[in-house]
Amino acid sequence: xxxxxxxxxxxxxxxxxxxxxxxxxxxxxxxxxxxxxxxxxxxxxxxxxxxxxxxxxxxxxxxxxxxxxxxxxxxxxxxxxxxxxxxxxxxxxxxxxxxxxxxxxxxxxxxxxxxxxxxxxxxxxxxxxxxxxxxxxxxxxxxxxxxxxxxxxxxxxxxxxxxxxxxxxxxxxxxxxxxxxxxxxxxxxxxxxxxxxxxxxxxxxxxxxxxxxxxxxxxxxxxxxxxxxxxxxxxxxxxxx
Amino acid sequence: xxxxxxxxxxxxxxxxxxxxxxxxxxxxxxxxxxxxxxxxxxxxxxxxxxxxxxxxxxxxxxxxxxxxxxxxxxxxxxxxxxxxxxxxxxxxxxxxxxxxxxxxxxxxxxxxxxxxxxxxxxxxxxxxxxxxxxxxxxxxxxxxxxxxxxxxxxxxxxxxxxxxxxxxxxxxxxxxxxxxxxxxxxxxxxxxxxxxxxxxxxxxxxxxxxxxxxxxxxxxxxxxxxxxxxxxxxxxxxxxxxxxxxxxxxxxxxxxxxxx
Numbered sequence: 001x002x003x004x005x006x007x008x009x010x011x012x013x014x015x016x017x018x019x020x021x022x023x024x025x026x027x028x029x030x031x032x033x034x035x036x037x038x039x040x041x042x043x044x045x046x047x048x049x050x051x052x053x054x055x056x057x058x059x060x061x062x063x064x065x066x067x068x069x070x071x072x073x074x075x076x077x078x079x080x081x082x083x084x085x086x087x088x089x090x091x092x093x094x095x096x097x098x099x100x101x102x103x104x105x106x107x108x109x110x111x112x113x114x115x116x117x118x119x120x121x122x123x124x125x126x127x128x129x130x131x132x133x134x135x136x137x138x139x140x141x142x143x144x145x146x147x148x149x150x151x152x153x154x155x156x157x158x159x160x161x162x163x164x165x166x167x168x169x170x171x172x173x174x175x176x177x178x179x180x181x182x183x184x185x186x187x188x189x190x191x192x193x194x195x196x197x198x199x200x201x202x203x204x205x206x207x208x209x210x211x212x213x214x215x216x217x218x219x220x221x222x223x224x225x226x227x228x229x230x231x232x233x234x235x236x237x238x239x240x241x
Numbered sequence: 242x243x244x245x246x247x248x249x250x251x252x253x254x255x256x257x258x259x260x261x262x263x264x265x266x267x268x269x270x271x272x273x274x275x276x277x278x279x280x281x282x283x284x285x286x287x288x289x290x291x292x293x294x295x296x297x298x299x300x301x302x303x304x305x306x307x308x309x310x311x312x313x314x315x316x317x318x319x320x321x322x323x324x325x326x327x328x329x330x331x332x333x334x335x336x337x338x339x340x341x342x343x344x345x346x347x348x349x350x351x352x353x354x355x356x357x358x359x360x361x362x363x364x365x366x367x368x369x370x371x372x373x374x375x376x377x378x379x380x381x382x383x384x385x386x387x388x389x390x391x392x393x394x395x396x397x398x399x400x401x402x403x404x405x406x407x408x409x410x411x412x413x414x415x416x417x418x419x420x421x422x423x424x425x426x427x428x429x430x431x432x433x434x435x436x437x438x439x440x441x442x443x444x445x446x447x448x449x450x451x452x453x454x455x456x457x458x459x460x461x462x463x464x465x466x467x468x469x470x471x472x473x474x475x476x477x478x479x480x481x482x483x484x485x486x487x488x489x490x491x492x493x494x495x496x497x498x499x500x501x
Contacts, residue, residue, distance in 0.1 A: 032382045033294035034329050045282050049381060051327040074334055076325060079377035080284035080300025088323055088377070089336065122327035124379070126298060127281045 007163040019168040027229035037147025041139035047127035050139035052147035058118035069114035073102040073121040081128040104195035110150040130176035157186035158218035160211040167210045169218045185215045189223040250446045257434040269483040271438040276498040278401040286402025290394035294384035299394035301402045308371040316363025316371045320349035322378040329383040348392045355462045359418035385441040392425040400499040423454040423462035426484035453484035
């Protein structure tokens with residue numbers, strides 16, 4: 001591996017971003033015909049579609065909870081979304097990501113309203129370039145709003161990390177591969193509660209504090225983009241034409 | 242799973258008796274087709290195709306591997322389709338089932354048997370190393386007629402594919418060697434009426450299905466009949482004629498969209 005790669009030069013990152021700058025994000029609401037709610041999201045060169053089905057009867061029956069709905073998020077990467085073709089179907093990585101995203105969403109959805117039901121959230125990664133779990137959760141949240149699923153808030157995710165001893169926002173491809181730490185989080189922007197947190201790499205306590213603050217700051221920026229996309233859709237189409 | 246078709250069946254049949262379809266199309270008319278090539282940056286070739294509300298993405302990846310022993314000088318192609326749960330309330334995750342396998346095989350056959358990809362030009366070292374082409378079809382939104390959408394998306398993706406020689410230190414990248422590909426057109430029959438480019442409701446009440454692939458000389462290159470109903474000779478001739486006409490139009494659009 002080429003570890004000499006310079007990730008930071010004169011305060012600029014490989015793709016020309018400043019340390020606290022996000023990649024560009026584009027969100028479209030309601031892109032699919034069959035799904036109850038859907039969202040297309042571009043985050044840098046990540047391209048993701050999320051779709052929501054339900055609430056509907058949870059199948060198989062033994063997965064039903066008599067007191068509340070289960071949230072079933074499925075993160076899946078298209079075979080053509082990465083440099084070396086990925087074998088189709090779930091692997092250990094995507095199962096883990098599905099689990100942590102399901103748990104984060106379960107916290108925010110009013111699941112007790114739908115006993116025995118399942119709310120199915122499908123996240124398809126069509127083009128991948130670092131940070132797909134954050135992008136996936138962010139898209140899933142918008143699709144849930146589009147599906148009219150009652151929630152306490154619109155969750156949002158963003159990562160911070162460390163490259164060349166500098167804490168930066170939203171790692172890109174090379175930064176993820178050669179950087180020294182990655183900290184993806186998801187929050188409920190209304191309360192600031194943290195719904196998802198993972199970390200790999202090496203951070204001192206100070207660095208962690210800084211990275212967490214930066215990631216939270218990033219979440220609020222993304223949250224504004226989410227809300228704008230949602231209001232854009234529902235303002236442009238008033239009821240009854 | 243779906244109850245709608247049995248309720249809608251009479252409605253669709255009555256409409257058809259007066260020469261009408263639910264969305265106002267003629268019997269041999271396609272929904273609006275949109276072809277968008279080059280949408281996935283990580284893929285060697287890709288395309289999104291929309292036929293009405295149906296939406297399919299096809300992505301091409303190339304890798305180096307061993308040739309089959311019976312064709313040591315030819316590249317290898319494989320096709321896989323995924324009916325992901327994103328696309329319909331009736332699709333479940335898990336290994337591909339019959340429907341997905343038939344879909345992938347029909348698309349595969351249309352490309353393979355027409356020799357649209359010049360596999361002989363994809364040999365690197367005879368008997369040792371050849372290019373392997375992976376065609377992966379992702380169904381994004383299912384509103385009928387996956388066969389046509391999937392094969393059109395795969396063709397558009399192949400026509401914009403670059404062989405990534407540089408990544409493997411094999412010289413310069415070059416466009417995938419392709420010959421003129423045939424276009425698939427699908428019709429279904431219900432209650433003695435034959436319609437082209439079936440919508441989801443039409444597909445769900447269909448008794449028989451016929452996919453015809455034609456080239457731009459108006460010759461037939463592949464056919465597949467599906468479902469347990471039957472066609473008579475006249476119907477088949479009519480379907481072929483309509484498939485040639487529509488195939489020409491679709492091919493023109495395809496060439497325009499991929500810039501060839």
